[in-house]
Amino acid sequence: MAAGLPRRIIKETQRLMAEPVPGISAVPDETNARYFHVVVAGPEGSPFEGGVFKLELFLPEEYPMSAPKVRFMTKIYHPNIDKLGRICLDILKDKWSPALQIRTVLLSIQALLSAPNPDDPLANDVAELWKVNESEAIRIAREWTRTYAMGN
Amino acid sequence: MAEIKSLSFSYLDGPERNLNLAGGGGNRGEASGRDRGATLATLVSRWWQQEVDGVKLRTEGNKYFQNQQLEKALEAYNKAFKSAPQDHLLLSNRSHVMHTMGRAEEALKDAEAATRCRPEWAKGYFRKAMALTSLGRFEDSIVSLLQCAILEESNNLHNIKDEITKAFHRLLIRLTSNRRYSMEGRNSRHHHCYSRLSPALSDPSIIPESDSEDSEDSEDGHQQSHCGPSAPPVEEVSHLRKIMDKFNLEVERNKKSSCSYVRAVEVQNYDKNDFECTLCYRYLYQPVTTPCGHSFCRTCLDRCLDHSTSCPLCKTSIKMFLAERRTAVTEFVETAMQTVMASECQERKQQHDEEMDELAAAGKDSQHGIPIFIATLAIPTVSCPLHVFEPRYRLMIRRCMESGTREFGMCVPMENAENGYADSGTMLEIRDIEYTPDGRSIVNTVGSRRFRIVSKSVKDGYNTAAVEFLQDVVPTSNLSELHKLHDCVHKLASKWYESIEHMTKRRILVHYGPMPPVEGEYWTIPNGPAWMWWVIVILPLDHRIQLSILNETSLKRRLEILHKIVHCVLVQQHPQQAPAEGSQ
Numbered sequence: 001m002a003a004g005l006p007r008r009i010i011k012e013t014q015r016l017m018a019e020p021v022p023g024i025s026a027v028p029d030e031t032n033a034r035y036f037h038v039v040v041a042g043p044e045g046s047p048f049e050g051g052v053f054k055l056e057l058f059l060p061e062e063y064p065m066s067a068p069k070v071r072f073m074t075k076i077y078h079p080n081i082d083k084l085g086r087i088c089l090d091i092l093k094d095k096w097s098p099a100l101q102i103r104t105v106l107l108s109i110q111a112l113l114s115a116p117n118p119d120d121p122l123a124n125d126v127a128e129l130w131k132v133n134e135s136e137a138i139r140i141a142r143e144w145t146r147t148y149a150m151g152n
Numbered sequence: 153m154a155e156i157k158s159l160s161f162s163y164l165d166g167p168e169r170n171l172n173l174a175g176g177g178g179n180r181g182e183a184s185g186r187d188r189g190a191t192l193a194t195l196v197s198r199w200w201q202q203e204v205d206g207v208k209l210r211t212e213g214n215k216y217f218q219n220q221q222l223e224k225a226l227e228a229y230n231k232a233f234k235s236a237p238q239d240h241l242l243l244s245n246r247s248h249v250m251h252t253m254g255r256a257e258e259a260l261k262d263a264e265a266a267t268r269c270r271p272e273w274a275k276g277y278f279r280k281a282m283a284l285t286s287l288g289r290f291e292d293s294i295v296s297l298l299q300c301a302i303l304e305e306s307n308n309l310h311n312i313k314d315e316i317t318k319a320f321h322r323l324l325i326r327l328t329s330n331r332r333y334s335m336e337g338r339n340s341r342h343h344h345c346y347s348r349l350s351p352a353l354s355d356p357s358i359i360p361e362s363d364s365e366d367s368e369d370s371e372d373g374h375q376q377s378h379c380g381p382s383a384p385p386v387e388e389v390s391h392l393r394k395i396m397d398k399f400n401l402e403v404e405r406n407k408k409s410s411c412s413y414v415r416a417v418e419v420q421n422y423d424k425n426d427f428e429c430t431l432c433y434r435y436l437y438q439p440v441t442t443p444c445g446h447s448f449c450r451t452c453l454d455r456c457l458d459h460s461t462s463c464p465l466c467k468t469s470i471k472m473f474l475a476e477r478r479t480a481v482t483e484f485v486e487t488a489m490q491t492v493m494a495s496e497c498q499e500r501k502q503q504h505d506e507e508m509d510e511l512a513a514a515g516k517d518s519q520h521g522i523p524i525f526i527a528t529l530a531i532p533t534v535s536c537p538l539h540v541f542e543p544r545y546r547l548m549i550r551r552c553m554e555s556g557t558r559e560f561g562m563c564v565p566m567e568n569a570e571n572g573y574a575d576s577g578t579m580l581e582i583r584d585i586e587y588t589p590d591g592r593s594i595v596n597t598v599g600s601r602r603f604r605i606v607s608k609s610v611k612d613g614y615n616t617a618a619v620e621f622l623q624d625v626v627p628t629s630n631l632s633e634l635h636k637l638h639d640c641v642h643k644l645a646s647k648w649y650e651s652i653e654h655m656t657k658r659r660i661l662v663h664y665g666p667m668p669p670v671e672g673e674y675w676t677i678p679n680g681p682a683w684m685w686w687v688i689v690i691l692p693l694d695h696r697i698q699l700s701i702l703n704e705t706s707l708k709r710r711l712e713i714l715h716k717i718v719h720c721v722l723v724q725q726h727p728q729q730a731p732a733e734g735s736q
Contacts, residue, residue, distance in 0.1 A: 011433040062613040064431065065459055065543065098456050099189065099430045099464035 005033050009059060012102050024106045026057065034059040038070075038106065042149065043114040047141035048076070051149030055085075055109070057102065067096035068105055077137075077144040079118040079127035087112070088122035189430040189465045191445030192484065199417045206236025210245060217249055225249050240269040240276060247279040256286035271406045274303035281315070290323040291391065295399045302403070327388055417492075424496070427489050430465060431456065435493070435500045439485040440478075444468040447485050451504075454479070454550060457591055458543035475589035511555035515579075521609055521616035522579070523548045523560040529698050530562035530578040531689045532599045532679040534664060538580075541592045544613040549585070549595055558582045561603060561617065564695050571615060576604045576622075576703050602679065602702055623678035624707050634675060634708055641715045642670065645687045648718050651725060660690050680707045684714060691717060 013033070016026050023043070029035040038055040042048030054073040060066055070092060072085035080088040091100060091108055121127030130137040190198075197204045213228030229246040236242060247262035260283035266276035281296035297319055301312045429436050431452035438450040446465045448456070456464050461471045489497050513520040525545060530536045540549055552560050563577035580597035587593045603619035610616065627634055649667060652660070667683050674681035688701055697717070704710045 006432075008431070008433040061610055062544075065455060065613070097460075097462075097464045097467065098452075 008064060009033065016102060021103055021106050021110070024110060026102060026106060034063075036102070040106070040110060040113070042145060043110060046114050047138045048078075048113050048145050048149070051076075051145035053113075053149050057105070059102075064098040064101070067092045067100075068102060070105060070109065075144060075148040077126060077141040078113070079116050079121045079123055079130045079137075080112055082123045086122065088120060189446055190426045192441055192447070192482075193445050195426060195488070198421050200415060203236045203239065203415075206232045206239050206242060209235065210239065210242045213242075213249075214245060217245070222249055222253050226253070238269050240266045240273055243269065244276055244279050247283060251279070251282055251286060254286075256283050259283040260287065271409045272303060274300045274305075274308075277303070278312070278315075281319070285319065285322070290319060290326060291395050291398070294319045294323065294395050295402060298395075298399045299402055299406070323391070324388065327391060417488075422492055424493055427485070427493065434503070435496050436485060436489065437497075437500045437504050438481045439489075440480070441482040441485065442468070442470050442473055444470070447482060450479055450481065451554075455547055458546040461590070471590075474591050477587065508555050511551050512557055514555070514557055515603075515619060515621075518606060518618040521607075521611075521618045522603070523552065523611070524573065524577070524608075524615040524617050525560050525562050525580070526565050526573045526615060527562065529564040529695050529702075530580050530597075530599045531685045531698070531702070532578055532602060533668070533682040533685050534689045535583075535596065535598045536562065536580055538595045538597060539592065540595050546591065546593070547612060548614045549582070549593065552582060553585070559600065561619065562597075562599075563605075563617075564699065571608045571610075573615065574699060576602065576699065578602050578702065599685070604703065622703070622705055624675075624680050624705050626676050627708065631675070634711075637708065637711050637715070638670075638674070638681070641711050641718065642683065644715065644718045644722070645683070648722055648725075649687070649690075651722075664690060675707055680710060684710060687714065687718070691721065693717065 010033075013028055020026075023041040024038065026036045026038045029037060036057040036059075038057050040053045040055060042051035042053065052074075053076060056071050056073055058069045060069060070087055072081055072087065074085075076085075082088075087109065089108055089112060091097075091105065116130060118127040118130035121130075126137065129140070209228050209232035213225045213232060216222075216225035216228060226246070226249050229242060229249060232239070232242050233246065243262045243266035247259045247266065250256070250259035250262060260280065263276060263279035263283050266273070267280060270276060277296045277300035281293045281300065284290075284293035284296060294316065297312060297316045301309065301316065304312055424435075427436050427439075428434065429439075429447075429449045429452055431448055434449070436447060436449055439447045440450045440453050441447045442453070442463050444463050444466050446463055448464070453464075457470075457474050461469060461474055463470050510520070515522040525538070525548065527538065528536070540546055548560060552558055559579050559581045561577050562580045563573040565572055566574045569575060578599045579601045581600050583596040583598060585593050585595050602622040604622055606618040606620055608615065608617050646667070649657075664686060667686055668681075670683060671677060671681055679685070688698060701710055701713055704713070
């Protein structure tokens with residue numbers, strides 16, 4: 001008995017296609033409607049500007065009762081994103097609410113790129129440098145963006 | 153113009169109500185934008201801004217009045233009147249302030265307007281009565297008080313009764329004092345007649361001080377009134393009759409006046425998106441509103457409450473909402489939807505009904521799996537109380553209840569099996585459920601049909617399975633042999649049970665009750681005789697052995713297995729006597 005795709009996921013996908021979030025594209029996988037290929041443009045004025053970051057977003061069986069699972073596929077130098085691309089974002093964990101949606105999650109991730117939060121780190125070494133020598137951290141972040149997020 | 157019939161827009165009744173109008177982010181400027189999850193306050197102020205302004209001014213006036221700033225209160229009420237001339241509460245309050253200021257004529261006018269706006273509202277008549285009394289129109293005042301009395305809720309009635317008593321008192325005093333003048337010279341024969349009407353009337357303390365203008369007269373009247381011991385004076389009787397006639401007339405008139413109120417909504421202020429559930433993205437079905445003013449489909453909010461006790465939209469704690477199990481549908485939202493988007497409502501209801509039908513069909517065929525609870529080994533006919541705390545099982549049990557199936561499959565966890573649970577199990581029928589304030593529950597169930605799983609699946613976080621139900625093959629031959637075996641095992645099992653230590657036996661009795669008696673034609677029952685299951689559950693057996701007995705659809709085989717087990721247990725207990733018993 002395969003449970004069909006909930007109406008909510010269908011509607012969210014349709015709306016995401018019809019009115020995309022500026023700077024973000026999210027396309028459902030052809031074989032799995034719960035799996036999205038996400039591309040986020042590095043926000044202007046951030047060390048990630050000019051970069052194109054790939055992410056994967058998965059809606060678990062319990063969605064929207066539990067949060068989507070999101071991960072950066074492109075390497076990124078950011079205090080709240082670790083080597084494996086895992087993101088430290090409260091709304092993806094304990095602050096999740098079923099009234100949030102894919103759109104709000106993507107917007108939050110975009111905001112996280114604009115405003116790294118080294119006080120709540122996931123990647124400790126990055127956060128440390130970000131606090132001690134912010135300009136050096138930003139320089140590395142720019143370099144990583146050029147190396148990993150610009151060559152398509 | 154879309155029209156919404158409203159019988160109880162109590163939200164407009166002021167800030168003391170639990171739905172706060174002023175709070176909740178009622179922001180009119182956002183009316184045109186996509187404002188997902190609008191609060192009730194937002195809707196009300198978008199639809200009836202003028203009236204809401206009126207309510208705010210009225211509330212302001214009430215505060216002035218409480219501080220005895222009568223002029224300021226009146227000013228606020230006058231302003232409010234411009235916004236909401238039909239607000240019965242405003243009219244009543246303004247009547248009150250006028251009355252207090254001694255402007256009885258105006259007080260009467262407002263009170264009458266209030267009763268016209270809400271003919272079924274008791275307090276309007278009370279205000280009217282107060283104004284009439286000040287104007288010296290005692291008969292009319294009594295009529296209004298009586299109208300108030302028949303409309304008022306019973307817990308407020310004693311105040312009204314007091315007022316009625318006072319009003320009659322005043323009237324009778326006037327009548328008798330009038331007569332004193334007209335019948336001057338007649339001798340006093342009896343003391344005042346009121347004491348016979350009611351003992352309370354003889355208590356001068358109940359005469360309000362405000363009536364001092366004729367209090368001297370009334371004192372005189374008290375002393376010198378005349379009335380016969382058997383026949384009350386004709387004048388009083390005819391007066392009372394007149395009052396009653398007038399009262400009946402008014403009541404009849406009110407009965408005829410229609411009590412339906414319509415509040416119009418401008419179509420451009422009406423947005424269907426306001427009625428989309430922010431959880432399932434469909435139109436609201438059975439909308440339930442949280443104390444913070446957000447509405448969700450009842451089933452959607454229930455599901456959120458399984459996970460968290462805060463409002464999904466604004467994170468306000470709704471612990472109490474859950475504890476009090478407030479799941480009443482918000483009539484206001486439902487009526488609004490029904491009025492303007494009836495076809496969408498119908499469609500949504502159909503969707504819901506189909507979903508329920510789907511759940512209700514659980515176990516009917518391989519397309520409709522049964523919900524599976526993974527916790528323990530359940531046995532037919534044996535009770536199985538469950539503590540339900542996991543969100544997925546809260547949802548599952550609720551669905552069992554709402555769809556009316558009241559049953560689910562119970563499977564024992566098994567590490568190496570597919571999805572981590574055994575491939576067979578027992579249905580549990582829900583007997584009753586007790587909820588704790590935090591949403592957990594104790595579910596009392598009893599085992600019924602046995603099943604074997606055909607395929608496993610997952611739905612909304614809990615397991616489901618397509619199953620084949622198992623039942624014993626009814627034996628057609630060698631019945632006498634079966635009876636013999638049955639009686640032997642029954643005897644042996646009873647003997648073992650008797651041998652159990654006292655305290656253990658008591659615990660068994662508390663949990664599982666006494667051994668069930670042998671049913672007539674037990675070999676035709678789908679699960680076989682109940683006593684066997686009772687023995688199987690109290691025997692110290694491994695789940696795997698219990699499971700293999702459960703899967704056995706031959707009563708004879710089950711008896712043989714049980715015979716072996718009980719024999720072994722007896723041997724372990726009394727190694728020296730048991731062989732003799734086993735050989736019986």
